Amino acid sequence: MARLRQRFPQLKPGKWMEGHRADGSYDVKWLTPAGVEMQDDDWNYPDGRFLSYVLAAAEANGEPLYIVLNGADETVTVTFPQWPSVARWLCLVDTANGKPASNAQAPGSTWHAGPRSVLAFAGQP
Secondary structure (H helix, E strand, C coil): CHHHHHHCHHHCCCCCCCCECCCCCECEEEECCCCCECCHHHHCCCCCCEEEEEECCCCCCCCCEEEEEECCCCCEEEECCCCCCCCEEEEEEECCCCCCCCCEECCCCEEEECCCEEEEEEEEC
């Protein structure tokens, strides 16, 4: 975790995030398992045990970070989101299998988030 905090300064922000900014960009984008932005109804699901989001890069040349939190007792299939300048998502952490995957995944492809797992993916050009 310490290495992630060093590599991704957006994990230690000094201010509140806005979400959707006035210029159309995001500093954080909350996502459904289908990889699309959450709507009001998605936030009002009392039995939900899943949360995912992308943290935008904190610097111009930095990497966005896609986080998946699956608190459910079953596997959830997630779809990798579209993100500006991201051609693939590289797995850094997958607590369900104990090691990152060696291959990167394209936006629109899927991944199986194991039960009660945390995953982190770096956006790559």
